[in-house]
Amino acid sequence: MKPIMLQGHERSITQIKFNREGDLLFSASKDPKPNVWYSINGERLGSYDGHSGTVWCIDVKWDSSLFISGSADQTMRIWDVETGTSNTTLEMKTSVRGVSFSYSGTMIAYTTDKMMGHNSELNIIDVREPNNVDSTPIMKTQVTPTYTKALSVLWGPLDEYVVTGHEDGSIIKWDMRTGKEVGQEHSKQIKDMQLSHDGMMLITASKDTTARLWDISNLEAMKMYKTDRPVNSAAISPLVDTYPHVVMGGGQEAMDVTTTSSRIGKFDARFFHLVFEEEFARVKGHFGPINSICFHPNGRGYASGGEDGYVRVHVFDDAYYQFKFDF
């Protein structure tokens, strides 16, 4: 499969996301302008102007009308996808590290960093009126000092709770009714969390060189995928019942890059069988560690964004569908 290379960022990619239908791909990077592209041919639709620092995290509403981004300039912005105008800007005390639209799109959960005397926080705001957002959160929790700082956040399948991933490798489920539940399996920082297509399973990617599959309702760690490099991002294939695959991207920390082979495109995306926990394929191509990876919602391809500032969009060829493990 020959991938489409999207060159639109000046610095390394921090996160990429498909919209629900898969026709748009949003990318955020360390330069302050997130971009949006047509995933079918790689044509860029436009970019969102307004941030003044690294954009750490992005999310798009289920109906592709609104786009949110969290940045190191200590703001979270809500944009109109089509026009690119920023309706709302919410000022925080520290960088915004994780953002997520609820299933219904009426609420946004976001987490902030722990810096300079300010604690890491988890906030939930109501966005039923996107142009008139009440900046007072309906829920606000100090994550630190009780726990380590929260870097990523996801909603449960029916908006009943929120799950956050933390710097010490733990994930916490914040349930309004039943209280907090903590799941600890990873030994180092959680770099990324993604939901399965039905929202019932969750995969976490960690710096401890493993990725784990969880059941979201009881925070039970079901599977573990082992590699030899820190995992920066992991995703579950939407075709989980016919092609139970998981893709992971990672690589050495930037400072250690000189000691690994930096020859052409050695950083690879690794495919594991979801059930057997065995690696079955690697796709090379990036010139630096992969920072974000996600499947196309139709399960027929995937996209990856790397430290090299490129986003590569792949479509699977027949070999992918024909590959079967013996059992």
Place this chain on the structure above:
Amino acid sequence: MRVQGGHTPPPLSQAAAANMAKKNKAKLLDNEDDGGQEEEEPDFSDPEDFVDDITDEELLGDLLRQKPKETDGVESVIIVDGVPSVGAERLDKLKNVVRKIFKEYGTLINEFYPTNEEGKTKGYIFLEFKDRAAAEEAVRQRNNYKLDKQHTFLCNLFTDFEKYDNIPEEFVAPVPEPYKDLGNMSYYLLDENCFDQFSIIFDGGTTTAIYLNAVPEAIEIAKRERWTETYVRWSPRGTYLATFHGKGIALWGGEEFRQVQKFSHSGVQFIDFSPCEKYIVSFSPHVDQRSEEPQSIIIWDTRSGQKKRAFNAERPPIWPVFKWSSDDRYFARIWEECVSVYETPSFGLLDKKSIKVAGIKDFSWSPTDNILAYWIAEDKDVPAKVSLLSIPSREEVRTKNLFNVADCKMHWQKCGDYLCVKVARYAKAKREKTEVKYSGIYYNFEIFHMREKGIPVDSLEIKGEHTGLCMGTGKQQVRNHQRGSLWSWLGLRSMNGALEFIDTKDFQVMMSTEHFMATDIEWDPTGRYVASCVSWWGHKVDNAYWLWSFQGKILKRQTVDKFCQLLWRPRPPSLLSTQDIKDIKKNMKKYAANFEVQDKMRYSKASREIIEKRQKQMQTFTEYRKKIIEQFERDKEQRLRLRNGQDTDTLTSNENDYEEETVEFLVKKETVLVED
């Protein structure tokens, strides 16, 4: 010191103590004033009927041991018998001769020549050296020294007489040490599948494990934490595993890897085994300043654990300092412009003299015969020389002068049939202060045909890189390993682990591959497998070992946490005769069929196990998914509510939502020239 019985010396009562203190104080004051007036001293003597029930031995044991014995003062005296009987006129001459003979062992501080009534020396003399070590050495070296045809010196330590005197009348047979059954030390050779063993150290050096190189997966035989403190070494025939510890070395062997022997050598850093495993040499830079005995290098008897001989070494040494002949009979080192050859089991210098070779640079033993090959660097106008010496006769069987030599490396052929000397010759030499710089290096080979009469020498000039021997040009470090007719090259470190497998029969490169950042390669003892390793000691990530077939096909990539070292267990030389080997090769087809059947069975067993495991996993997962999907269905209503009645469960669930639009976009641009 334990006091027996219930009787204790009366303790000084408090009052008496106080009294004493007062008295002393008064005494001091008095002394200050008058300086001399005597006060009554307190009485420390025991009461009259006090019986001391503590023996001297208990109280002063250590002092008693130092009690001057009869032999004191005479421990550095030796008695020499067999000295010529001379009269007074020739006594001085005799004394001079004796002095000359003995002075090399130490300073003589006393000599006594007893004479009989006629004034002639009795034939035995007493010599006293400055210290005992000198006396011992003199006895060792000069006992049975032939002065001339009629006189042979018989030397003994004076103290030996006491020892011999004290031999009990009854012969008491020494109690034999209980026989430690170590089991079959060579069990690993009996593995029916002929799998080789290898040791690996991982977890940053804390865990050592031994594996059997089985097909398809390596089987772990033994694993221990903290088995060694630094690294491990196998003995050359594979019988023992040596581990390093702060206090010394431990040897392990047998099927269960029990401790066979241990050697106490504090701070040991390097060890070396003799080729037949009879002896083990250890080096430690720690020197105990109190002892005058040499301690840096110690040679031990492997099986009994006895210390055989010790030497001093220059620090830090180029290890191994001692090189052994193939049958363990001799070992030699270069020391102060000489080759010192020692023989076993006496551990004395061969012929009591080192072989003086001025300018010697390096030497090596033939792997089969007791022949020493060495080379001397060139010195101004005298050309360099390669020489072959037969031991013990010290006969020079062959020499060859070489011109314009910068460096030489000697390589023996495995059967000792050929010696190949790789000579680095220079085109220009510049003398800079004390160093000489060579430029324009080119190589040629001198091949000594050992088995032919007169040992003819062939000179070969080789151009280009594909030679099969080590080339160290510039910054690359190339390591090669040979196994019969197959070679593998490994470019270490800066060369990024490029590996080449070369068939030396025709110098064809069979396979060119790489193991990024590999630090070591090791051939297994049979030559079937190569392991390339990335050691944690050299490189903090990607620690693993990769197994290749001898043709260069990758067989396995095994990542191990903080992997440090892999060493194959060596095998002793084959017991098969050449005729046997020829027969086996002829019947290879028959054997091969057998092996293939065995291999197939092994693989299918492995896959059956894997398949069963996978089926179980899939079953569990499908059950789980069923539950989830049921839950998902149940929640559908809620989802519809959350998204205002829109069914977004699948991409095609809401067909009305879709607008069809035809979009044209540029796919390819092609320019065709119609007419020129």
